Amino acid sequence: MSEKLSFVNPTANSPWGTYLSQVDRVVPYLGPLARWVETLKRPKRALIVDVPIEMDDGTIAHFEGYRVQHNMSRGPGKGGVRFHPDVTLEEVMALSAWMTIKTAAVNLPYGGAKGGIRVDPKKLSLQELEKVTRRYTSEIGIIIGPHTDIPAPDVNTNAQIMAWMMDTYSMNVGGTATGVVTGKPLHLGGSLGRVKATGRGVFVTGREAARRLGMDLRGARIAVQGFGNVGSVAAELFAEAGAKIVAVQDHTGTIVNTNGLDLSKLIPIANKEGVVAFKAGGDIVPNEDFWNVACDILIPAALEGQITAERAQKTTAKLVLEGANGPTVPTADDILAERGVLVVPDVICNAGGVTVSYFEWVQDFSSFFWDEDEINVRLDRIMMNALNQIWDTADKHKITLRTATYAVACERILMARQERGLYP
Numbered sequence: 217m218s219e220k221l222s223f224v225n226p227t228a229n230s231p232w233g234t235y236l237s238q239v240d241r242v243v244p245y246l247g248p249l250a251r252w253v254e255t256l257k258r259p260k261r262a263l264i265v266d267v268p269i270e271m272d273d274g275t276i277a278h279f280e281g282y283r284v285q286h287n288m289s290r291g292p293g294k295g296g297v298r299f300h301p302d303v304t305l306e307e308v309m310a311l312s313a314w315m316t317i318k319t320a321a322v323n324l325p326y327g328g329a330k331g332g333i334r335v336d337p338k339k340l341s342l343q344e345l346e347k348v349t350r351r352y353t354s355e356i357g358i359i360i361g362p363h364t365d366i367p368a369p370d371v372n373t374n375a376q377i378m379a380w381m382m383d384t385y386s387m388n389v390g391g392t393a394t395g396v397v398t399g400k401p402l403h404l405g406g407s408l409g410r411v412k413a414t415g416r417g418v419f420v421t422g423r424e425a426a427r428r429l430g431m432d433l434r435g436a437r438i439a440v441q442g443f444g445n446v447g448s449v450a451a452e453l454f455a456e457a458g459a460k461i462v463a464v465q466d467h468t469g470t471i472v473n474t475n476g477l478d479l480s481k482l483i484p485i486a487n488k489e490g491v492v493a494f495k496a497g498g499d500i501v502p503n504e505d506f507w508n509v510a511c512d513i514l515i516p517a518a519l520e521g522q523i524t525a526e527r528a529q530k531t532t533a534k535l536v537l538e539g540a541n542g543p544t545v546p547t548a549d550d551i552l553a554e555r556g557v558l559v560v561p562d563v564i565c566n567a568g569g570v571t572v573s574y575f576e577w578v579q580d581f582s583s584f585f586w587d588e589d590e591i592n593v594r595l596d597r598i599m600m601n602a603l604n605q606i607w608d609t610a611d612k613h614k615i616t617l618r619t620a621t622y623a624v625a626c627e628r629i630l631m632a633r634q635e636r637g638l639y640p
Contacts, residue, residue, distance in 0.1 A: 230306060230310075230521075231306060231307045231309075231310030231311070231520050231521065231542055232306045232307075232309050232310045232313075234310065234520070234521070234542055234545055234546055235310045235313045235314060235542070236257060237546040238546070238618065238619075238622055239253065239256050239257060239622065239626070241619050241622070242619055242622040242623050242626050245613060245615070245619070245623040246623070246626060246627060246630065249626075249627060249630040249631060249634065252630040252633050252634055253626075253630070255287065255289075255629075255630065255633050256287065256313070256316070256626060256629065256630070259284050259285065259286045259287075259309055259312060259313070260285050260286060260287055260288060260327075261284070261285040261359065262282070262283075262284045262285075262305065262308075262309065263282065263283045263284070263356060263358075263359055264280065264281070264282055264305065265280075265281045265282070265283075265352065265355035265356060266278055266279075266280065266281075266355070267279040267280070267281045267333060267335075267348055267351050267352045267355060268351065269344060269347040269348055269351055270347070271344055272341050272343060272344060279333050279334060279335045279348060279352075280333070280334045281331070281332065281333040281334075281352045281355060281356070282303070282305050282308045282330075282331060282332050282333075283308075283329065283330075283331040283356040283359060283360065283365070283367075284305075284308045284309050284311075284312040284329060284330055284331070285312065285327070285328075285329045285359065285365055286309070286312035286313045286315065286316045286327065286328040286329060286330075287313075287316040287327045287328055287629060287633075288327035288329075288365075289327060289629055289630075289632040289633045289636060290319070290320060290325060290326060290327055290628065290629060290632045291319075291324075291325040291326045291327055292326060292327065292361075292362075292363055292364050292365055292366060293312075293315075293326070293327050293328060293329030293360075293364065293365035293366070294315060294319055294324070294326035294327065294328065294329060294365075294366050294368070294570060294573065294574075295311065295312055295315040295328055295329040295330040295331065295367070295368065295370075295570075296311075296330060296331070296367065296368045296369055296370025296371075296373065296399075297330075297331040297332060297333075297352075297367045297368070297369070297370055297373050297377070297381075298311075298330075298331075298332045298333075298370040298371035298372060298373060299332070299333050299335050299336075299337045299348075299371070299372040299373055299377075300332065300334070300335075300336070300371050300372055301334060301335065301336040302334070303332035303333060303334045303335075304334070307332070307520070308330045308331065308332050309330075310520070310542060311330035311332075311370075311520075311541055311542075312328050312329050312330035313328060314328070314541050314542060314562065314563055315327075315328030315329060315330055315570070316328025316625075316629060317563045317621070317622060317625045317626070317629075318562070318563040318564070318566075318567050318570060318625075319567075319570060320624075320625035320626070320628045320629050321563050321564050321567060321602055321606065321621050321624060321625040322564065322567045322570070322571055322598055322599065322602040323598075323602065323628070324570065324571065324574045325574075326366075326570070326574070329365050329366075329367075330370075331352075331356065331367055332370075333348060333352055335348060337372050345377075346380055349377050349380045349381060349384070350380055350381075350383075350384045353380070353381045353384040353385055354384055354388060357384075357385055357388050360385065360396060361385075361393070361396060362393055362395035362396050362577075362580075362581075366395065366396060366397060366398060366573075366577060367381060367396075367397045367398075368397060368398045368399045368569070368570070368573050369399040371519070374399075375399055375400055375401045375406065375411075376401070378397045378398070378399045378400045378401075378406075379400055379401055379404055381396070381397050382394060382396055382397050382400060382404065382405075385397075394580045395577055395580040395581055398410070398573035398574075398576040398577055399573065399576070400576070405576070405579070405580045406576060407572055407573075407575050407576035407579055407585070407586075407591065408585070408586070408587060408588040408591055409572050409575075409588045409591035409592055409595065410569075410572045410573065410576055411445065411449075412445075412449045413568040413569045413571065413572035413573075413591075413595060414445065414446045414449070414539070414566050414568045414569035415445065415446045415447070415448070415449025415450040415451075415452075415453065415517075415539070415568070416449065416450075416453065416568050416592070416595065417565065417566060417567055417568020417569065417571065417595065417599050418446065418449075418450040418515065418517070418537050418539045418565055418566060418568070419449075419450050419453035419454060419457075420568070420595075420596050420599045420600065421537065421560050421564060421565045421599060421603050422450070422454070422513065422515075422535070422537045422560065422565070423457065424600060424603055424604075425535055425537070425558060425560050425603075426513070426535060428607070429534065429535060429558060431512060431513075431534065431535065433454065433457045433458055433459050434457070434458030434459070435458065435459070435460065436454075436458075436459040436460070436512045436513055437459070437460050437462045437474075437510060437511040437512045437513070438451065438454055438459050438460065438461050438462065438511060438512065438513045438514075438515060439461075439462060439463040439464075439465075439506065439509050439511040439513070439514050439515070439533070440461060440463070440464050440465070440515045440517060441464075441465045441506060441514075441515065441516045441517060441518050441522060441540075441543075442465070442466060442515075442516065442517035442518030442519075442539065442540060443464050443465070443466040443483075443486050443491055443517075444466070444517070446517040446539045446540070446566065446569075447464070447466075447515060447517035447518075447539055448479075448483050448486065448487075450515055450517065450537070450539060451464070451479060451515075452479055452483070454513070455476075455479050459513070460475070460476030461476060461477045461479060462474055462475075462476060462477070462509060462510070462511055463506055463509040463511065464477060464482070464486070464491050465491070465503060465506045465518075466486060466490055466491045466518075467490060468489070468490025468491055468492045468493070469490070469491065469492035469500055469503060470491070470492075470500065470501050470502070470503050470505065470506045471491045471492055471494060471497065471498040471499065471500055471501075472498050472499050472501050472505075472506075472509055473497060473498030473499065474510070477494075477497055477498055478497055481494065481497060482494045482497055507527040507530045507531055508530055509532075510532050511531070511532055511533050512532075512533060512534055512535065513533055513534070513535045513536075513537060514531055514533035514535070514536045514537070515536075515537045515539050516536070516538060516539060516540050516543035516544070517539030517540050517543075517566075518540050518543070519540060519543070520540060520541055520542035520543055521542065521543065521545055522540070522543045522544075523536070523543055523544040523545065523548045523552075524545055524547075524548055525545070525547040525548050525551055527548065528544075528547075528548035528549075528551040528552050528555075528557075529551060529555075531552075531557070533557060534556075534557060534558065535557070535558050535560070536552065536557060536558070536559045536560070537560050537565050538559065538560060538561055538562035538565045538566065539562075539565065539566050540562065540566070541562050541566065542562060543562065544559065549616070549618065553616055558617070559616065559617060559618060560603075560617055561617055561618040561621050563618075563621050563622075563625065564599075564602060564603055564606060564617070564621050567599065567602070568595055568599060571595055571598050571599065572591060572595055575591060575594065575595075605624060606620045606621050606624055607620070609623055609624055
């Protein structure tokens, strides 16, 4: 059964409730633009679709899909598509809103959108997965497009899913439209550097934050929650800089080694079987003990709502790098601030992925592609410029980096809204 789309009275620590709380905190810094703030509290458009497919055994299965376009004042919608059994409309609303903030924070010419299907892809055959993807794409095809809304990979989706989405949309419009999605395979218009972009962004912002804190990355202890594309890439880059990855948690469990885990052996195993299969490399501990591990840097790179008030009290980290979207609930945010823990918020920390998605989109339109070194140089420059501006705002108003990020982003969004005016 579909949920009722509601903009009022969400649960405080729900994804949408967390987002609304974050917007409320930035209102005092918006000046005259505050009159437009309700724009940020209401998605522009939310589409719920039925996704029926014929399963391999001949039965008919129905899945529920969503595509939410939160705000498009600054450009076409941009945001991933996740396949997960716990996907809800409210979650997708929040994720689309965070994309609005994220694209504005790094000053990309996009708005925010997000999509998802409530399905466990691990229970589908490859043929069934393709059917679900293509049917979903056909259903949301009425609102996506290279100039209107550009999906990308997210949880449990990848370059192959994007290839099917691009092909389905292209067949329906009668011509190849490579720019309708990003995160595609290279030979279908994908970009070099896209796979590692989000993890690289976490590292680049984390490196700068550590420098400002006077923290030497050599020997710094790092705990990583979520060891997929974001967490594992960030871990690799920090390890190359001399840090020790002392704890990793994924869907299979938690492994700890105070002397540092051997990533060259852990990552191939984790990709196939999960981190706890790396039994000889460390101690397997209960999942909740992950938050007690002595560390200097904590990287939550899994799902939203992971750092609760209780866990915020437990962590020994001095720096939190939000690789996931919305991993810290508002009450935990306050506790971390009171404890002097610096949080680099998701809407800037993990913006590397959407930044390189923007590069891919631009390259698709021009049919001219950059090499990976150029991609990385451009990515690092955009991330550093954005972070420095946000840091200056935080210092000026004596506010957290999260509130400063929202202040910078919301000003850009609402200025665009004001200058465009209301139609009709």
